[in-house]
Amino acid sequence: MNGEPCPQLTGVVMNPRKGLVLIVEDDPNIAALQRLYLERDGYRTETAADGPAGFEAVARLAPAAVVLDVGLPGMDGVTLCRRLRERGDWTPVLLVTARGDEADRILGLELGADDYLTKPFSPGELVARVNAVLRRGGRTAAVAAVHAVGGLRVDPVRHTVHVDGVPVEFTALELGLLAHLLEHRGQVFTRAQLLDRVWGDSAHRDQRVVDVYVSQIRAKLGGASPIRTVRGVGYSASGEPG
Structure with missing residues (x-):
């Protein structure tokens, strides 16, 4: 254009x-x-x-x-x-x-x-x-599993995230990224893999966008965030918050 x-x-x-x-x-x-x-x-x-x-x-x-x-x-x-x-x-x-x-x-x-x-x-x-x-x-709505880690509850079908019963507003991408990591809890994903699986492509994107979204999710969830940084590799979700 x-x-x-x-x-x-x-x-x-x-x-x-x-x-x-x-x-x-x-x-x-x-x-x-x-x-x-x-x-x-x-x-x-x-x-x-x-x-x-x-x-x-x-x-x-x-x-x-x-x-x-x-x-x-x-x-x-x-x-x-x-x-x-x-x-x-x-x-x-x-x-x-x-x-x-x-x-x-x-x-x-x-x-x-x-x-x-x-x-x-x-x-x-x-x-x-x-x-x-x-x-x-x-795709997010089609994931039926409700994910619970400590006080965190993520329901992709209803597009809701709660921490200790308190609702937290998430965009579709934030929820999609969090739900994907929780669905594959313990598995480590590179930024390129997350771009392919959550965003739908990685060829024309700056991989730093993944870091921005992880930072946003952590800011919203505080100590309830299950996302872990695996230095030199990428990100994973653990079975424990914080």
């Missing part, structure tokens, strides 16, 4: 089962291109051109996912993501950032964004990332 002419919407076959994707983007040509490729893949789409309009549209439309540009007028994308999470809205968010905005990417992930794309990117990669974000939610 580098200022290329926007093709016309032709041959689009919408699949209502794929749901609605909200695109929050202030460049109309980029927004149109994103709509084209998402609709070709079967999604319905709506757009918003600034932060306040995007924030309102999430509540009004209840989309399956949000493609959210960081550099928005009125309210930037990181602030919009934070405000969504503060009001208890955990709609999957795919954050779109400029190449040099590493701080925005990390902050967005810490505030609850589910994934990010760095400009420039191909429209096909955008569709693949949206599909992956939504697949993760479905």
Whole structure:
């Protein structure tokens, strides 16, 4: 998406089962291109051109996912993501950032964004990332086991995490990572393996994103976190908290 002419919407076959994707983007040509490729893949789409309009549209439309540009007028994308999470809205968010905005990417992930794309990117990669974000939610829901370690209780089916009976808010990716480690308790995974099994790919991702998510999970769970760092290798979950 580098200022290329926007093709016309032709041959689009919408699949209502794929749901609605909200695109929050202030460049109309980029927004149109994103709509084209998402609709070709079967999604319905709506757009918003600034932060306040995007924030309102999430509540009004209840989309399956949000493609959210960081550099928005009125309210930037990181602030919009934070405000969504503060009001208890955990709609999957795919954050779109400029190449040099590493701080925005990390902050967005810490505030609850589910994934990010760095400009420039191909429209096909955008569709693949949206599909992956939504697949993760479905894959998490299909895991029937409830995991209990000390005072920690993780229920992937109901998408709930409790510590000593107190609910803790988790994004789909955070819960997916925690549930995967608990499901394979004692097994050590490299960062690349976790990217493949939880995120769905590792070829085009910075492996440090795994460290960011582990840090977020530990911050939320405190001493109840079962995740262990295996120096020089990766991460595992033990049968004991803290």
